Amino acid sequence: MKKEIVSLKNICRSFETQQVQALNDISLTIYQGEFLTIIGPSGSGKTTLLNIMSGMDKPSKGEVFFNNDKIDSYAHWVKIRSKRIGFVFQQFNLLPTFTAIENVEVPMFGIIKDRERRRLDASELLHQVGLKERLNHFPNQLSAGERQRVAIARSLANSPDLILADEPTGNLDSQISHSILNLLRDINLKKNRTLVMVTHNHEIAELADRVITILDGQLVKG
Amino acid sequence: MVFISIPLRNLKRRLLRTILTSFGITIAISSFIVLVSMSRGVEKAWVNSLLERGVHMLALSREAVEMLTAAIDENLAMDIKNIDGVNDVSGELVNLVKLENDFHALLRGWPKDSFLWDTVHLKAGDIPGPMESHKILIGETISEISDIKVGDTLKIRNEFFIVSGINVPAGTMNNSAIIFHLDTLQKLMEKERKVNEFHLKLDHPDNQEEVQRVQERLNQSLPNLAFIMTKEIAEKNDILKIFRNVTWATSLVAMFMALFFILNTLLMSVSERTKEIGILNALGWHQNRILLMIVIEGIIMASIGAILGSILGMFSLFWLLELPKLRGFFEPGVSVMMYLEVFLITLFLGIFGSFYPAFRAIRLNPVDSLKYE
Numbered sequence: 001m002k003k004e005i006v007s008l009k010n011i012c013r014s015f016e017t018q019q020v021q022a023l024n025d026i027s028l029t030i031y032q033g034e035f036l037t038i039i040g041p042s043g044s045g046k047t048t049l050l051n052i053m054s055g056m057d058k059p060s061k062g063e064v065f066f067n068n069d070k071i072d073s074y075a076h077w078v079k080i081r082s083k084r085i086g087f088v089f090q091q092f093n094l095l096p097t098f099t100a101i102e103n104v105e106v107p108m109f110g111i112i113k114d115r116e117r118r119r120l121d122a123s124e125l126l127h128q129v130g131l132k133e134r135l136n137h138f139p140n141q142l143s144a145g146e147r148q149r150v151a152i153a154r155s156l157a158n159s160p161d162l163i164l165a166d167e168p169t170g171n172l173d174s175q176i177s178h179s180i181l182n183l184l185r186d187i188n189l190k191k192n193r194t195l196v197m198v199t200h201n202h203e204i205a206e207l208a209d210r211v212i213t214i215l216d217g218q219l220v221k222g
Numbered sequence: 223m224v225f226i227s228i229p230l231r232n233l234k235r236r237l238l239r240t241i242l243t244s245f246g247i248t249i250a251i252s253s254f255i256v257l258v259s260m261s262r263g264v265e266k267a268w269v270n271s272l273l274e275r276g277v278h279m280l281a282l283s284r285e286a287v288e289m290l291t292a293a294i295d296e297n298l299a300m301d302i303k304n305i306d307g308v309n310d311v312s313g314e315l316v317n318l319v320k321l322e323n324d325f326h327a328l329l330r331g332w333p334k335d336s337f338l339w340d341t342v343h344l345k346a347g348d349i350p351g352p353m354e355s356h357k358i359l360i361g362e363t364i365s366e367i368s369d370i371k372v373g374d375t376l377k378i379r380n381e382f383f384i385v386s387g388i389n390v391p392a393g394t395m396n397n398s399a400i401i402f403h404l405d406t407l408q409k410l411m412e413k414e415r416k417v418n419e420f421h422l423k424l425d426h427p428d429n430q431e432e433v434q435r436v437q438e439r440l441n442q443s444l445p446n447l448a449f450i451m452t453k454e455i456a457e458k459n460d461i462l463k464i465f466r467n468v469t470w471a472t473s474l475v476a477m478f479m480a481l482f483f484i485l486n487t488l489l490m491s492v493s494e495r496t497k498e499i500g501i502l503n504a505l506g507w508h509q510n511r512i513l514l515m516i517v518i519e520g521i522i523m524a525s526i527g528a529i530l531g532s533i534l535g536m537f538s539l540f541w542l543l544e545l546p547k548l549r550g551f552f553e554p555g556v557s558v559m560m561y562l563e564v565f566l567i568t569l570f571l572g573i574f575g576s577f578y579p580a581f582r583a584i585r586l587n588p589v590d591s592l593k594y595e
Binding site for chain 2: 051054056057074075078079080081082085087089093095098102106107109110115118119154158
């Protein structure tokens with residue numbers, strides 16, 4: 001029997017100020033080791049769904065379960081985000097005043113107490129994403145593809161069960177996109193990490209084990 | 223990388239702004255050190271000038287707020303001396319004048335038979351004899367600044383006096399004093415038969431109960447005078463109280479300015495880093511860690527200001543001490559207590575100045591923060 005990682009039950013999200021119903025009664029279960037893509041046009045609610053999965057946003061209605069535990073407190077979500085979830089963003093979102101290795105170390109504060117251990121782990125993760133020569137480079141000294149690799153290495157800090165990637169190749173050319181997707185797929189397969197990726201590109205979406213489609217805040221396929 | 227390097231890096235990023243904020247705090251802290259040290263220095267100089275003369279108690283007019291304007295009948299000295307427990311008493315007339323070289327000097331007039339003459343430490347010359355009404359003793363500071371030696375004359379209020387001796391007392395204030403026979407100074411100041419205060423020596427100054435009894439007897443016999451122990455004199459003096467309050471009020475204004483420097487700097491910094499704070503949130507940083515990061519930034523800026531402010535304050539204080547107009551009127555009142563106060567003020571500035579910006583940072587919605595450009 002497949003192990004559940006995240007389970008969403010009857011999730012609704014409305015933004016009262018904009019009178020928008022971003023998500024409407026979405027129920028979804030994501031399993032351990034799965035590669036799932038969420039596809040849909042711009043403004044369909046893909047990113048909102050990802051934010052709710054990570055506790056960055058609160059649903060207006062519905063429940064979120066992580067490893068079968070209902071999560072509804074801030075403290076619980078912080079704990080889960082720091083240890084169990086890794087984030088990869090379209091805009092990379094690296095801290096500009098920190099080097100590549102320091103960016104990877106940032107999520108480890110409070111989780112790994114030993115400074116040397118943090119350094120070694122961050123260095124090892126950057127090796128894994130092919131950036132062993134770029135450890136001490138600042139984000140502005142790296143190419144777009146390299147920055148996204150740093151972001152992927154950062155998402156792997158603290159060995160999370162789940163990696164959430166929001167349009168990770170949206171800002172990259174096709175060749176680099178291909179290598180980033182391969183890297184994410186490798187991590188999914190070799191490390192058995194669950195990967196949930198938001199995209200609006202059908203070709204990329206088809207690489208996943210399962211594809212769900214969102215349209216106007218509703219699950220239409222998946 | 224250690225945690226402290228994160229707030230340090232944030233401050234380094236806007237180096238000029240950090241330097242300017244720390245400079246503002248430096249000025250505030252140095253102002254505090256100078257003002258408070260001067261206020262305490264005046265008290266210290268005054269109390270020391272009394273203690274070194276072996277004065278146990280002072281008798282002051284109850285009506286006069288300012289001691290120099292008091293005028294008490296000198297004959298009350300006999301009534302005080304007759305009280306059981308009083309060993310000796312001496313009236314003193316004090317005034318402050320500007321000498322020809324712009325130097326301010328304290329003029330003190332002592333009766334010819336006063337025990338106060340026994341407390342003089344001569345560097346050169348002699349104490350004026352009972353018949354030498356135009357001879358004076360000058361403090362070492364006056365001698366140095368005005369380049370006056372024994373035998374020279376000094377013009378005070380259009381009259382010439384011959385320097386009979388140079389006094390080297392331990393206390394700073396007495397170093398800037400000119401000592402006259404009481405009757406000479408009374409004529410010079412047009413205060414015949416008047417004194418400002420009485421200096422008392424007690425039979426048993428270390429016996430608290432006995433001191434209290436003597437004080438009660440004195441208060442009963444001479445209700446128009448206030449009898450105050452020397453050690454308490456600074457606490458109970460109205461002028462010093464006003465000086466102290468003004469000092470604290472001025473320091474407080476400086477501190478509030480420093481507080482707003484920190485507040486403004488960190489508020490700007492937090493709004494500039496909205497997206498970064500969102501990223502830290504997304505990476506699982508607890509609100510407390512984000513709050514701590516910003517509070518540490520405030521404490522670092524306040525600490526830099528405190529260290530530089532302490533150094534600048536000390537230099538300013540010693541520079542002020544050397545100014546002819548101020549020389550001799552205060553002793554630097556810098557103590558461990560003052561550094562403890564500076565340390566507490568630094569913590570206060572750092573924590574309170576950064577708390578609101580930090581609070582704003584942790585209240586940011588992570589989703590909105592990540593969209594911020």
